[in-house]
Amino acid sequence: MFFSTLKIRTKITSILLLLVILSVFSISYLSFIQTKVSIEQKYAESFEVISNLKTGQINKRFEDLEHHLKFIYKSEKVVLSARKLNMMSSFNSSLYKSLKHKLDAELIPKAIVNRFSNILLTDRKGKLLYNSYKPPVGMSLGEVDKKIKQFLPLAQEETYYSRPFPTSKGVSIFIVSPPIKNRGLYLGHIILLYNLEKNIYPILEDRVGLGETGELLLCRMQSEKIAEYISPLRHRPEAILSEMVLMGSPISTSVQKASLGEGKDFGYDQDYRDEKVLSYWNYIPSVKWGLVTKIDYAEVKQGLDKLLFTFLQSAFVILIISTTVSLLFSKYITTPLLTLKNKLKLVAEGILQVDFTNDQFSKDEIGEMADALNDQVVAIRKTATFAEQIGQGHYDASFSPLSENDTLGNALLSMRNSIQDADKKEKQRSWIVSGVAEAGQVLRMHNSLDEIGDAIIGFITEKIEAIQGGFYTTQEAENGDEVLQLNATYAFNKRKHLQANFRFKEGLVGQVAADKKTMLRTEIPEGYTYISSGIIGDQEPHCLLIVPLIAEDKVFGVIELLGLHQFTETQISFVEELSIVLARTIHNLKNGEKTITLLQESRKMSEELQLQQATLQQNAEIMSTTQEQLQKSNEKLEQQIQSSNNVRKRMQLLLENASEIITIYETNGAIRYISPSVYPILGFTPDELIGSNDLKNLHPDSLPIFNSFFERLLETPSQKLSIQYAYTLKNGETVWLEATGTNLLDAPSVQGILINSRNITERKKAEKETRKRNQMQSLSENSKDLILRINTEGEIYYVNPAVKQFSGLLPSNYLGKNYKETEFEERFKTHLENLLEEVTSSARTFQDELATDTTNGEKIMQVFGIPEFNEIKEIESVLITAHDITERKKAEDKIFENNKKIRESINYAQRIQSAILPTIDNIKEELEKSFVFYKPRDVVSGDFPWYMKQGNTLYLAVADCTGHGVPGALISIIGFFLLNQIVKLNPDASPAEILFQLNEEMTKALKQNKESSTRDGMDIAMIKMDKSNNYIEFAGAHRPLYHFDTEKRELNQIKGDRLSIGGGFYKEGTKFTNHEIFYRENDEVYVFSDGLADQFGGENNRKFGPRRIRNIITQQEFKDMKGANETFQKNFEDWKGNFKQTDDILLIGFRF
Incomplete structure (x- = not known):
């Protein structure tokens, strides 16, 4: 009612405004959604690149580790050492020390090169046999870490990676090798201690391209229901190894999927802080870990909020303009427009396919209004079409505004251009981020400035499609000024003619370094340089880009790049961003080199200072003593000079050519004097040993001997003592020395411990050889x-x-x-x-x-x-x-003959048993949908299938005789013939009656009266069926029957009586229970001996068990009984593994 009372001007204005608002809202909403999807897709692509890069690095690191681990545990030295260590009862013997020394020489270099924190060797039970770093050896791994024993069963088939755990040197894991085997013997495992904090976490800390809140997270499955974070959390660094995720939880779904290895994908998620994030998950197959790359949604949303505000501003402007235009048009309409009413209603309903030119309007205001309305509707229609195309992502759609003053059309074009510019900038930014990440990889592959220069200038030149490039670094000249030195070039054909150094402000390179600003020139000075190629010849470049490398407001170098075409803003931005990384890298390298140089100079100056102090002190003492002697003996000095010189020369020659070394020790073990003969005997000069303690050169086994010898010398003045000990020469060779020492602390001329040493290595070798020869001679003679x-x-x-x-x-x-x-x-x-x-x-x-x-x-x-x-x-x-092996050969021949006869007897028994007992094909002729899983433990079996057909009645039994092999086969033949006889004489007997008679006849046949001690007999499951009926009869002696209703998916277990056939336990009057079991089509029946259930195997060497048989029947949907047979056989083989078969196996199943 209200709208009908309004004036036409108001109605037209309202309708036009509504159309404009709807159009603007539609365009803005579709554009916003498309932009949001585009931004998310860019993040997905960027995260995919970063995730694949990091996943590849970590996976390659662990594949290399597994390769080195395989090389170690398959090494012949390691295998032989493990075999010997397993046979040792003591770990303090010289043999153990020798083995450990060999293993140290083999494994410690590998540990250092591959950054293993420790290498352990255990036996099969977890006892520690070898440890590359920390004693003691011989203690159980349970005393080192109670959980480590749990790893060994998990490493039986493949390399096992443990759960990360904290140590004093950072988070680490154990890497456990598969079993070390030799000639079928299980010797133990190699276990590596690997530090994640030093080797893996640094890869995750490189967050280039992840913004202010992005991070990389490693995760793994702790159990079937829990996933855990195993790397530092950027926002909770204190919570390392303590954050868990419950599987199925709505929080951290990306961590759950990554830990389970469910491929790789991208989506929204809530992280461990309950913050909304964008996540990309990946999987590291070598260690079965997940990698999650994420960024806070709030950081992503900042750009979307700005774009939304721009859209709202545009809509507001368009709304104001549209309102003004509508009012101007409507104020001239003073009479009702009945002709236009219906068409305006259509327009009001959103139908824009309306043409106002079909009706004949006059040329007055109404006709002009009709023409204007027609133009307006057409314009709105074009605008809506254009908005729809933008919403569908067609940013290049054709659209022209009505005129230069068409505010709506111009606003839409401006909005489309803004979206295109945003998309272009995002692609350019992604290219720059990816390039900087690749450059970071190049930088981490090299350690020296020259290698970095060659690698990075080639990378940058190719990346931005330049033709030539130069890499300059700042160096200090001889006069103290800084110069730019050319370190590396790319594609310069005459590098030796290039100017290698530039002072600051010298040339374009020096000017850029002085100004600290990027220089881009498209007008190259004539003769600046030429670009040579076999195709283009010599050409002058058309574009020159020179970028300074600045860090902490200091120039560390310059990059000079030449191209035949002008470089784009994106390429320039890439080089400028990379210049910061390069400057920091150069800065770090120079600081490292400077630190090493300063440390070496400091150490050298300290050593020289100590030596000079000792020399000055000694000289002062000598000068003081000499001054006193000079005052007393000045008159005799001239006469004694010549004699003293002769004596000194003679003593020097004697000391240099002596076969003994004379050493004077202080009471603290420091060498005060050592004779020159030390050089030809030990390889050290006197200056290298004087003032030091040479205990470091003693063999570890000789160190306590020498210490005891020195202490006894200190305690017994003037008494001579002698020892023999091992000493390491300067060239690394170990020799034997014999030392005779005297305590001359009280002698004024010595005041120290005097020790005379001589090399007795050859004598020791001769003595050892003599002992060996005597021992061998004694052994040989006897x-x-x-x-x-x-x-x-x-x-x-x-x-x-x-x-x-x-x-x-x-x-x-x-x-x-x-x-x-x-x-x-x-x-x-x-x-x-x-x-x-x-x-x-x-x-x-x-x-x-x-x-x-x-x-x-x-x-x-x-x-x-x-x-x-x-x-x-x-x-x-x-x-x-x-x-002489004559007797052994005779015994071997006799054993071979006996075994041959036994094998022939068993094979003959098997042929007899096979000829008598029914075959699998015989049973399948009567029961088409059936299978027989029959696997004797030996050549002949104590389990046997039996069946007989009497008219329409079919009897079927599974029997399990006592024992297996030949004894079981004999009982099976007796049972087979007794069953045939009983059923033929009693064709209408029930299964219970048949078992009762079988029990009586078996007891009689085996003479198991009350006085008999024999306990032979059998367990049996007996079935009687008539295919014309829908039920079967069953009786069992210690054996059950499983009836599976396939429609209800229910298993019914009919237990047999707790009675055996025969065995000497028969009591008069004992009866077996007869069961009637009704069935439907496709129902299944299973009867079996106890061989399958009693089979030992699995991880803990336990029995297969009846419950596992029931689970296979109920949980598997068999297409046919052949599939059931294959499933049972596969489950048996998987369970048995490398264990021996426990008993004969017989299982019969059939489907109605």
Whole structure:
């Protein structure tokens, strides 16, 4: 009613305003949504690049670690050492120390190179056998870390990465190798301690491209229901390793998906602070960790808020203009426009497909209004179409305003241009961020300034499509001024002719460094440089870009770039942003080099100062003493000068060429004097040892011996003591020294501990060799084996007394003779000839067996040929041992014959059993939808299937006899024939009646009366069925039947009676229970022996169990019974693994 009372002018104004408002709102809303989606897509692309880069770095780091770990635990040295360590009972023996020394030499360099904090070697139970850094050895891993034992079962198939944990040196993980195996033996594991804080977290701390609130987070599955953060949190640095996420929670869904490895994707999320964020999740397959890249939505929203405010301002301006225009048009309308009413109603309803030119209007104001309205509707229609195209992302859509003064059209064009500019700037910014990130990777790959210069100038030149480039760094000239030195160039054809140095304000390079501003010139001075190429020849560049490298308001260098085309603003911005990173990098490198130089100079000056102080003090003492002596002996000095010089020269020559070292020690162990002979004997000059304590050069095993020796010298003045100890020469070689010491602290001329030392290494070697020879001689002389030593010419120069038992002659009959000329049996001499040829040609130990005649008859000998080498690694002789293995060979032959007979008997029994018992094909002929899973433990089986058909009635049984192998097979044959006999004589008997009669007949057949001690018998599941009925009958002796209703998905277990067939437990009157089971089409029935349920296996070596059988039946939907058979067999094999089969297995299943 209210609207109908309004004037036409008001109505027209209202309708036009409504149309304009709707159009502006639609355009603004669609543009805002499209811009929002575009910004989110840019973040997604940027995060994908960053995430893939970081994921690749971390994954490559752990793949390399796993490669090095595999190399370690498969190393022959490590495997052999692990085998020896497993057999050791004591970890304090010299043998253990020798093994540890070898392992240290093998593993510690690898730990240093690969940044392992520690390398552990354990046995299979977790006992620590070796530790590369921290003693003690031999203690259980449970005492070091109670949780570490849990890792070993998890590393049986592949490398296991533990949960990160804090240590005194930062967050670390254990990396556990698969089992170390040798000849089938499980020896243990290699465990690496790897510091994440030093090696992995620095990768995450590089947040270039992530804004002010972005961060990179590592996560993993702690359990099936909990995921955890395993890297520092930017906004909660104190909460490392303490933040968890419950799986299924609406918070941190990106962390949940990343931890589960559910691909990679991008979306909104709530982080650990309950803040809305944009997240990108990724997966690191090598360690099964997730990586989440995120940024606060508030930071993203800042740009959207500005854009929304711009849209609102534009809408407000358009609304004001539209209102003014509508009022101007409507104030001239003074009479009702009945002709236009209906069409205006259509316009008011939003229908713009209206044409006011079809009706004949007069040329007065109404006709002009009609024309104006028609123009306005057409313009709005074009505007709506243009707005729709912008909303669909078609920013290049064609649109022209009605005129230069068309405010609405111009505003829409301005808005479209703003959106296009924003999109273009976002792409340019993304290109710059990606380029800076790639440059950061280049910088981290190099450590020296020259390498960085060559790598980065090539990268920048190619990145911005320049032709030539130069990289200058600020250096200090000899006069103290700073100059710009050319460090690296790109594509300069005559670098040696380039000016390498520029002073500040010298040339364009120097001027840019002095002004600290970027220079871009498109007018290049003539002859500035030429660009050479085989295609374009020599050309002058058209654009020159020179950018200073500034950090902390200081110039650290300049980048000079030349191009054939003018560089874009984006390329210039990229170089300027990268210049800050380069300046900081150069600054850090120079600070590091300067710090190292200062430390080296400081250390050198300190050492020189200490030496000078000691020299000055000694000189002062000498000068004081000399002054007193000069005053007393001035008159005798001239006569003694010549004599003193002669004595000093003589003593110097004696000391330099002496075979002993004379050393005077202070009471604190410092060397006050050492004779010049130390240089030819130990390799050190006197100056290198005087004033120092040379205990560091002693072998660790000799250190306590020398300390005790020194303490005893301090306690017993004037008494001579002697020791022998190991000492490390300057070249690293270890020698043996014999030292004789005397306490001369009270002697005025010495006032110290005097020790005379000499090198006794050769003597020790000779003594050791003599002991070995005596031991070997004793063993050889008393050995029952024949031992010969023959040189390469065939001459025997040693033979032990056992030769008399071998040939009847004494050793003297062989010594000095060629073996071909001795009384050895001809077959033995021929064998010696072949053996010597094999050993000398291969330089390896050779083993063989032969039969030969001896004084005690023919003997079988096991002969070894062992090469013996001289100092230059040439074979000088061959040691031959011959061991009598005649009795062992006879025993082996007898065992082989017995085993052969047993195998033949078992195979024959298997053929008999196979011929008697029904085959799987026989059963499947009667039950088409069935399977038989039959797997004997041995060649013959104590489990057997039985079936018989009597008319329309089918009997089916699964029997499990006591024992397995041959005993079980014998019981199975007895049971088979008894069942045949009982069913044939009693065709209408129920399963319970059949079992009752079978029990009686088995007891009689095995004579299991009350006095009998035999307990042989069987457990059995018996089924009787008639296909014309819809039920089966069942009775069981210790065996159940499983009936599975496939429609209801329910399993019904019908237990057998707790009675056995036979076994000596029969009581008169015992009855078995008969069960009737109704079934429907597609129902399934399973009967089985106890072999599958009793199979040991799995992670904890437990039984398979009946419950697991029931789970397989109920949880799997089998397409057919063949699939059921394959499922049962696969589950059995997976469960059994490397364990032995426990018992015979028989399972029959069929579907109605």
